[in-house]
Amino acid sequence: MIVCVCNALGEAQVREAVRAGSKRPACAYARFGCKPVCGQCLPFARQVIRDESARAN
Helix, strand or coil, X not given: CEEECCXXXXXXXXXXXXXXXXXXXXXXXXXXXXXCCCCCCHHHHHHHHHHHHHHHC
C-alpha cells in the first residue's frame, strides 16, 4: 500500500525503515532520500511506525 503519494513511498519501505531504527516519519523518509511534501501522509505513516514498533516488542 502507498503511504506517500508525493514520494511514491510504500508501506513496506516505511516498515523497513522502522526495523532499521527510524522512529519518526521524517527519519523513515530520509532513509529513502525524500521528505514529506504535502503532509497528508503523516498520520498514516505514524500509524505504520507505531504498528511496526509494536511488532518488534
